[in-house]
Each structure stands twice: as structure tokens, then as C-alpha cells.
Amino acid sequence: MCGINGVFGLEHISGPEIIMERMNQRTAHRGPDAAGIRLFDNVVLGHRRLAIIDLSSDADQPMNTPDGRYCLVFNGEIYNFQEIRSELVSYDFRTDSDSEVLLAAYATWGPACLQKLNGMFSMAIWDDQEKTLFIARDRMGIKPLYYSFQDTSLVFSSEIKGLLASELVSPRLNHKVLDEYLAYQTVHDPNTLLEGVHMLPAGHYMMVNDSEHHVRQYWDCLESPLRKEFSGEVHTEIEKRLYDSVERRMISDVPIGAFLSGGIDSSIMVGIMSRMTETQISSFSVVFDEQEFSEAPYARMIADRFHTAHHEIELSPDDFLSLLPDSLQAMDHPSGDGPNTYVVSKVTKEAGLTVAISGLGGDELFAGYPHFLHAHNALSRPWIAQYPMVMRKLLASIVKQFKTGISGAKASRILTSLRMELEYIYPIMRESLLRDERQGLLNSTSKENPLAHKLSNFSDRWKQLPILSQISIAELETYLRSVLLRDTDQMSMAHALEVRVPFLDHELVEYVLRVDDESKYPHSPKRLLLDSVPGLLPDEVIHRPKMGFTLPWEQWLKADLREFAQRMIDHLDERRIFRPNAVRDLWKRFLKGDARVTWARVWPLIVLENWIEIYGVET
Known part of the structure; x- marks a missing residue:
């Protein structure tokens, strides 16, 4: 690297x-x-x-x-x-x-x-x-x-x-x-x-x-021939490709270890690594004090199972907060994410590693996110778009009444979409700040969703694929590449730490995208992945609730970070990039607890202004 x-x-x-x-x-x-x-x-x-x-x-x-x-x-x-x-x-x-x-x-x-x-x-x-x-x-x-x-x-x-x-x-x-x-x-x-x-x-x-x-x-994942596989063969083929991918990524002349959250993806990586070498694997977990959000017990369970040299890096929210200015300074391109990776990479590098294996990409490839099921349900019912728009608008208004907040607003927009096709549905599901909120901020907005145009380039060809694979391609082409991978690179390389991602081996990706929906998601997320590595993980990890890297961002922005955030909001509003007072008004709604303006909706604005100031960007 x-x-x-x-x-x-x-x-x-x-x-x-x-x-x-x-x-x-x-x-x-x-x-x-x-x-x-x-x-x-x-x-x-x-x-x-x-x-x-x-x-x-x-x-x-x-x-x-x-x-x-x-x-x-x-x-x-x-x-x-x-x-x-x-x-x-x-x-x-x-x-x-x-x-x-x-x-x-x-x-x-x-x-x-x-x-x-x-x-x-x-x-x-x-x-x-x-x-x-x-x-x-x-x-x-x-x-x-x-x-x-x-x-x-x-x-x-x-x-x-x-x-x-x-x-x-x-x-x-x-x-x-x-x-x-x-x-x-x-x-x-x-x-x-x-x-x-x-x-x-x-x-x-x-x-x-x-x-x-x-x-x-020179490469397009849609060009390889469409194949139909029997379920048993699929599991064997995926297991082989997965093990081959991990083995390739363990070649190194410097110390190599693994990020271990205790989730399914990182646990599979550690399990396969341990079977590939007689050398003890070093694993790293960031541990927080709040037991409600702590994944430490699951990470320890995996570490014990595979006899890794396990390192728990204990961080309090205050410790994390103290590193935030440095992580923002390292941000090469604005993003709504990133500081989490900065902290994990920093402590891993300080522990003596130069290369770390990550489970990044498992959710996107093996249908691990809830919106895979939501999108599948919508795309499996194209007849909804045949109902009169008046009727769909009525149903959408009822949905908004009973399902308040962002999820209700998205559901109502999907119901009134012109078509029940992925390039119409997926961009709505992935939106952070909703269209009406953006229109309130910007002097002008595109009539076409900015992501829909990108996805329309694939629509004619990807319809030959299973629905879940279509959603995976959307994830790989957008969120994974432009958020997760970009953030991983800029934040890990700020510490000269190379992060390798076996789930994104192109041979594995090409194969999994051709697997039918029933095999991929028969009754629960990531079933195809888990059935392809039988006996590797304990049931406690397989059936554990999915947890994120949770930090008290809302409290920070309203307390510890409020002075910094307010200064960034004021400066951004003064630039007249947006409508007069629109940025301040959105910030005030967040401070008052508006359910549609969560911390994740205002944080990108704060990051944007901070980036503009660091790099002297002409606005």
C-alpha cells in the first residue's frame, strides 16, 4: 500500500x-x-x-x-x-x-x-x-x-x-x-x-x-455468463472462493492481523484465517464501556474459539471524542462517516500491525441489510405501479400518518414512484436527507434523483439477474465504493495501515451475483454465507442481534461538540451556498428534537464546512 x-x-x-x-x-x-x-x-x-x-x-x-x-x-x-x-x-x-x-x-x-x-x-x-x-x-x-x-x-x-x-x-x-x-x-x-x-x-x-x-x-461484473446452480454446489463453490480469497490476502512480509467486531463477517474472516496458518492470528476489537452496545463478549467468544492473540482496545466516548479533530483533518473528501475507521486504524497500527483483514463487503454481497428485504418486497410487486396515482397517493398519506419520521416519508415516496424498478426505489431507500429537506436548503435541485441516473446505466442489463443481486450491484456501485471503501482508505492510510477486504475478491463477487434469491435469502439474511461455511461459527454469534458501531453523536452535537458544530453551521450559512438561514433552521430543528432531522442529517453539513476551511475551497 x-x-x-x-x-x-x-x-x-x-x-x-x-x-x-x-x-x-x-x-x-x-x-x-x-x-x-x-x-x-x-x-x-x-x-x-x-x-x-x-x-x-x-x-x-x-x-x-x-x-x-x-x-x-x-x-x-x-x-x-x-x-x-x-x-x-x-x-x-x-x-x-x-x-x-x-x-x-x-x-x-x-x-x-x-x-x-x-x-x-x-x-x-x-x-x-x-x-x-x-x-x-x-x-x-x-x-x-x-x-x-x-x-x-x-x-x-x-x-x-x-x-x-x-x-x-x-x-x-x-x-x-x-x-x-x-x-x-x-x-x-x-x-x-x-x-x-x-x-x-x-x-x-x-x-x-x-x-x-x-x-x-476493462471489467464489468454483469458480463460473465448467467449461470444456474444447484444449492449444494453453490455452497461448495462459495466456500472454495472465500477460502481462496482469504488465503491470497494473507501473503505479507510484515505483521498481519484482523479487525474483529464479533459480527458475522469479521468472525468468518478470523475463522478462515486461523485455518489457513499455524501462526497465531492477532485480532483487534474496540471496546466501549456501555454494555448495552458492547460487542466485546462476541469478539472474545470468536477469539477463544480460534485461539487468536486478542487485543481489546478500551475507549470511552471521551477518548473517541478527543480523536475527532485529527480524523476530520485526515478526511480527504467529505463524508458522513469515517471517524470510526480512523480510531480503529490508529490503535491497530499502534499495536504493531501494518496489514489488517476486514469483513467489509459481506453485507453488500450477501444481502445483510434490512433494505434488501424491503427492496425485494417492492420489486416483486411491480403491479403496484399500475394502480391509479390518486389511489397510491391516498395510501401514501395514510402510511405517513401511522408511520411518522423518515421511514414513513420514504415509504410514502416509494408508493408514489413512477415505476416499481430498482433505479426508482433504491435511491429513495438510501437517502439520508430527504428530497423536500434538500429543496429547502438548496437554491436549485435536480428534478432527477442524483443516484437514479447512475443506476439507470445498469438497468437494461441487470434485470437478467436475481432481484437481490440487482440490489447488491447498486450497493457495490454506490454506498460501498463511495462511502465505505473511500472512508476505509483515507482513514486507514492516515496511519499507514493497509486494510484488505476478502469479500470483494472479484471472482467471489462474480459468482455470488449469479446465485438465485431463494438460495441467498431463504428465510433470514446472510443464510447463503453461513451455509457456505458450516460449523465455522458458534450459534451465539450466528443468531446474535446485529449491532452497529454506536456512539452518542446526538448528545455530543448538543453538548461537547455544540460550540464547534454551531460555528461550522454559522460559517456555512454565511457562505450563501444554500438558501439564506436554511442551514441554521435545519440545525435548530435538530436541537429541538425534530424526528426528521437526526444527527446524521446535520453532521455532513458540519463536515462540509470544516473541509472547506481546511482546504481553502473557493465557494
């Missing part, structure tokens, strides 16, 4: 190595072990290294091929690098690193090498013969890659911080995506909250030269 930086198009740029030094320095937290810069005629590449495989300085980057034609900067891990290396028998390897295998693979096969890779990555490769830059991002979007075209130049980095450090990119607020940010506490790729700054979409690569650039998709 590392940080990569680069500038292509140096004709009108002075001091490119000085620029790259600034970019490298700004992303130094991602790679404290080594730094490097390589200057060519029309491109400069920079790298910050977090050494994980082949710790020798020979594996530092930027890395050249022996003939000097290709130069690589790479962030991530290629888990099947040893298999790929065995195919490259004519290449003269100088290291044991996955980075050099990646470089050799591109030198041999060009962009087609992407089809061979199993891993998480963002990369840039300069071809000094063809004078062409190649940049790419992994299939699932686990590793970020931001870029911006500035006149005749392209600037790219693992973080927005790196782009801004170049001083070639001016931070200007992207007003066009404010509605999307308020609705979903994030902005989905390829857009960001900065005008002119984009994310390379997952499963895509870009080729750039002096005359043109183009972006191409």
Missing part, C-alpha cells in the same frame, strides 16, 4: 520535480518507508512506499524495466503475483515484489494484463518509447485514483491532498453535486466535491498522450 502522484504534460510547467516533492510530502502518511521521484521529458512520477512485500530498497518506486522503457508507480497489492510471475519466464526479475511483476506484466501484455490481476490497486505506467501514460484502478474501486486536467496537463494522485499540493489544481466547490452530497453523504465517482477533479471509475483505465486521452472499461 502506498501513495502515487504524477503530472503529465510538462511543456508549460516549471520546476516539475519541486512540484512532485510537494505532492509526495503531502501524501507521506500513506508511505513512510521510502519516497521516490522520476522525471522524464513530459511526465514526472512520484511515490511514497509502505513496504509490505519484499522489504528491500530494490523494490522501491518509481520502478523501471531493465531496458528503461517503462516506469511504474503503484498503490495496492497484486495477490496472485506469484502465479503471474511464473508466466513471465523470459523477464529478468531483480526483486521478489508484486510491483515488479505488475511492471513486467504490462511490458509483456500491455493493458490486457489487467485481466490477469487479482488485487486492489491504482497505478500509473509511463511508456518512454511511445510517450504514453497509462493509469488504472482495480475492479471494485478499493483503491482511489483522483485526477484533474489543467490546460494541457494531467495531474493525478491517490488523494485530493496530493492534487492540491501540486498547486496546479485550484480547489473550487462543485455546486452541481451538492444535492447528491446532501442526499447520500458522499459524491459518487467519477465526480467529486471539487470542480474539475474526478475519480477514475472502478474497473477502468486511461491512456494519455500529447494528442488525446481516452478512458476504457
Whole structure:
């Protein structure tokens, strides 16, 4: 895991190595072990290294091929690098690193090498013969890659911080995506909250030269053939893919451990890891004093079952609160989440680990969230949309009367949707701040839901899949990638901790998306996952109530954080990004206990203003 930086198009740029030094320095937290810069005629590449495989300085980057034609900067891990290396028998390897295998693979096969890779990555490769830059991002979007075209130049980095450090990119607020940010506490790729700054979409690569650039998709989970499997075979195949995925992600030359919450996903990860090695696994749990929300007993049960070296990091809400300013400072792009991951990553790194295995992605792939069932129920009844709208509006008003608050408002909107199809239903279910609340804040809002357009790009093809798989794709393409994965990267890498996510192995994802709904959710969530690892977990963990990472945010915003929050709210309101006094009015409704304005609805506004101030964003 590392940080990569680069500038292509140096004709009108002075001091490119000085620029790259600034970019490298700004992303130094991602790679404290080594730094490097390589200057060519029309491109400069920079790298910050977090050494994980082949710790020798020979594996530092930027890395050249022996003939000097290709130069690589790479962030991530290629888990099947040893298999790929065995195919490259004519290449003269100088290291044991996955980075050099990646470089050799591109030198041999060009962009087609992407089809061979199993891993998480963002990369840039300069071809000094063809004078062409190649940049790419992994299939699932686990590793970020931001870029911006500035006149005749392209600037790219693992973080927005790196782009801004170049001083070639001016931070200007992207007003066009404010509605999307308020609705979903994030902005989905390829857009960001900065005008002119984009994310390379997952499963895509870009080729750039002096005359043109183009972006191409190299992976699409919908392209693999539709398969029908018998239930028994499905469980066996999933178990095999899951074990293979974990085994690949345990390759490391530095200490590796696991996050262990005591939930199903993290417990499965720890259980499989323990069966893959004779070395004792280190597991880490954050423990809070409040027994009502504590998952410690379940984590201890799993730790005892698999004989891990278990570390409980005891934190009080005050301890967490004291770390909040640092977590906000580390936030590369505003999000309604993130501080939780910052704290867990900090204490894990301080315990001596460089790599941690996470259960992230299990809920999204195996239908673990309640809205999977809600969406399935709605999508299984398309005939509802055939009733006259007058009748549906009447029913919606009754629902709102008996089901107050946000859930009732969402249910009534779904009942009055134009169609009972996923691109209409899912965006409503995932909304944080509802449409009428956003309209009260913004001077103008899009008539089309900002997420519906993104999902409509898939609608014609994903209808061949089971309904639950359609919902999984929506989750993978939106919430998982643009909230969970982005937050995990920016918050874990703030401490130079690499987080690996076995549930997002693309071979596992492709297979599970083809499994029928009855096998996936016969009577309870994650049944397919649990039946695929029989006997691995105790019944107490399997049947435990689902718990979140619960902290007293509402009380904090009304007490400990109130002065800070009020200052951010006032400053944001004064910027006139929103309607006059609209932000203050929403904040007042929260303080008065309005059921439709929970802390999660105002926190993204506070985060937005704090981010604007930290990065000097022009509004």
C-alpha cells in the first residue's frame, strides 16, 4: 500500500520535480518507508512506499524495466503475483515484489494484463518509447485514483491532498453535486466535491498522450455468463472462493492481523484465517464501556474459539471524542462517516500491525441489510405501479400518518414512484436527507434523483439477474465504493495501515451475483454465507442481534461538540451556498428534537464546512 502522484504534460510547467516533492510530502502518511521521484521529458512520477512485500530498497518506486522503457508507480497489492510471475519466464526479475511483476506484466501484455490481476490497486505506467501514460484502478474501486486536467496537463494522485499540493489544481466547490452530497453523504465517482477533479471509475483505465486521452472499461461484473446452480454446489463453490480469497490476502512480509467486531463477517474472516496458518492470528476489537452496545463478549467468544492473540482496545466516548479533530483533518473528501475507521486504524497500527483483514463487503454481497428485504418486497410487486396515482397517493398519506419520521416519508415516496424498478426505489431507500429537506436548503435541485441516473446505466442489463443481486450491484456501485471503501482508505492510510477486504475478491463477487434469491435469502439474511461455511461459527454469534458501531453523536452535537458544530453551521450559512438561514433552521430543528432531522442529517453539513476551511475551497 502506498501513495502515487504524477503530472503529465510538462511543456508549460516549471520546476516539475519541486512540484512532485510537494505532492509526495503531502501524501507521506500513506508511505513512510521510502519516497521516490522520476522525471522524464513530459511526465514526472512520484511515490511514497509502505513496504509490505519484499522489504528491500530494490523494490522501491518509481520502478523501471531493465531496458528503461517503462516506469511504474503503484498503490495496492497484486495477490496472485506469484502465479503471474511464473508466466513471465523470459523477464529478468531483480526483486521478489508484486510491483515488479505488475511492471513486467504490462511490458509483456500491455493493458490486457489487467485481466490477469487479482488485487486492489491504482497505478500509473509511463511508456518512454511511445510517450504514453497509462493509469488504472482495480475492479471494485478499493483503491482511489483522483485526477484533474489543467490546460494541457494531467495531474493525478491517490488523494485530493496530493492534487492540491501540486498547486496546479485550484480547489473550487462543485455546486452541481451538492444535492447528491446532501442526499447520500458522499459524491459518487467519477465526480467529486471539487470542480474539475474526478475519480477514475472502478474497473477502468486511461491512456494519455500529447494528442488525446481516452478512458476504457476493462471489467464489468454483469458480463460473465448467467449461470444456474444447484444449492449444494453453490455452497461448495462459495466456500472454495472465500477460502481462496482469504488465503491470497494473507501473503505479507510484515505483521498481519484482523479487525474483529464479533459480527458475522469479521468472525468468518478470523475463522478462515486461523485455518489457513499455524501462526497465531492477532485480532483487534474496540471496546466501549456501555454494555448495552458492547460487542466485546462476541469478539472474545470468536477469539477463544480460534485461539487468536486478542487485543481489546478500551475507549470511552471521551477518548473517541478527543480523536475527532485529527480524523476530520485526515478526511480527504467529505463524508458522513469515517471517524470510526480512523480510531480503529490508529490503535491497530499502534499495536504493531501494518496489514489488517476486514469483513467489509459481506453485507453488500450477501444481502445483510434490512433494505434488501424491503427492496425485494417492492420489486416483486411491480403491479403496484399500475394502480391509479390518486389511489397510491391516498395510501401514501395514510402510511405517513401511522408511520411518522423518515421511514414513513420514504415509504410514502416509494408508493408514489413512477415505476416499481430498482433505479426508482433504491435511491429513495438510501437517502439520508430527504428530497423536500434538500429543496429547502438548496437554491436549485435536480428534478432527477442524483443516484437514479447512475443506476439507470445498469438497468437494461441487470434485470437478467436475481432481484437481490440487482440490489447488491447498486450497493457495490454506490454506498460501498463511495462511502465505505473511500472512508476505509483515507482513514486507514492516515496511519499507514493497509486494510484488505476478502469479500470483494472479484471472482467471489462474480459468482455470488449469479446465485438465485431463494438460495441467498431463504428465510433470514446472510443464510447463503453461513451455509457456505458450516460449523465455522458458534450459534451465539450466528443468531446474535446485529449491532452497529454506536456512539452518542446526538448528545455530543448538543453538548461537547455544540460550540464547534454551531460555528461550522454559522460559517456555512454565511457562505450563501444554500438558501439564506436554511442551514441554521435545519440545525435548530435538530436541537429541538425534530424526528426528521437526526444527527446524521446535520453532521455532513458540519463536515462540509470544516473541509472547506481546511482546504481553502473557493465557494
